[in-house]
Amino acid sequence: xxxxxxxxxxxIIFGRHAEDRVAEKLRAYGVSRVYIVYGGGSVVxxxxxxxxxxxxxxxxxxxxxxxxxxxxxxxxxxxxxIREALAFKANFIxxxxxxxxxxxxxAIAHGVANPGTDIxxxxxxxxxLEKTMPVGSVLTLAAAGSETxxxxxxxxxxxxxxxxxxxxxxxxxxxxMNPELTFTVPEKQLVCGVSDIIMHxxxxxFTKVKEANVFTDRVAE
Numbered sequence: 001x002x003x004x005x006x007x008x009x010x011x012i013i014f015g016r017h018a019e020d021r022v023a024e025k026l027r028a029y030g031v032s033r034v035y036i037v038y039g040g041g042s043v044v045x046x047x048x049x050x051x052x053x054x055x056x057x058x059x060x061x062x063x064x065x066x067x068x069x070x071x072x073x074x075x076x077x078x079x080x081x082i083r084e085a086l087a088f089k090a091n092f093i094x095x096x097x098x099x100x101x102x103x104x105x106x107a108i109a110h111g112v113a114n115p116g117t118d119i120x121x122x123x124x125x126x127x128x129l130e131k132t133m134p135v136g137s138v139l140t141l142a143a144a145g146s147e148t149x150x151x152x153x154x155x156x157x158x159x160x161x162x163x164x165x166x167x168x169x170x171x172x173x174x175x176x177m178n179p180e181l182t183f184t185v186p187e188k189q190l191v192c193g194v195s196d197i198i199m200h201x202x203x204x205x206f207t208k209v210k211e212a213n214v215f216t217d218r219v220a221e
Contacts, residue, residue, distance in 0.1 A: 010171055024059075026059075031092040037097075039100065066080070069100050075120050078119055081108040082107075086112055086115055107123075139178075150168050151164055204216060
């Protein structure tokens with residue numbers, strides 16, 4: 001495996017043990033209080049979350065943790081995260097997991113930066129998002145690409161609406177990518193991730209755009 005770093009504008013730290021550089025990179029960004037978001041518990045069982053927490057403690061960085069993110073992330077948990085992150089006075093949101101965890105982290109960051117606005121107002125179009133706070137991710141699943149994208153999806157349980165939001169403010173500042181972290185992903189999640197990759201590829205290939213898009217078409221093929 002060849003390790004590398006690349007910025008586009010998300011700074012990607014790729015390679016074996018990339019996740020061991022979380023504290024180093026956060027300190028370089030001037031971070032002092034980290035709010036960590038994760039999903040169903042696999043990062044706890046694998047020991048990944050504990051290793052990250054030990055890093056932060058050794059580096060003198062305070063942290064607080066929120067678990068329980070579900071696929072098609074729910075706005076109720078995001079609201080809980082916003083309240084906790086505000087009370088904790090977090091200045092960085094770190095997602096440890098896959099796309100739904102990262103999307104939740106993005107939403108929490110927006111909510112903390114805009115405490116006077118309900119987070120769903122940004123997704124429903126009732127309010128315009130103009131500021132946020134930095135987000136990073138330790139990726140554990142190959143799927144939607146939320147770790148570098150300008151998009152995020154939320155589901156409102158009350159109305160059963162699933163809505164996407166596209167804005168440059170959704171782009172994380174850091175993404176730690178160690179492919180070995182995907183080795184222990186359950187088979188169902190692996191298949192869901194593969195399906196997600198295929199569908200995103202098809203969406204970009206079968207479009208109504210008339211202009212030639214040769215490069216991305218060849219990549220898709």
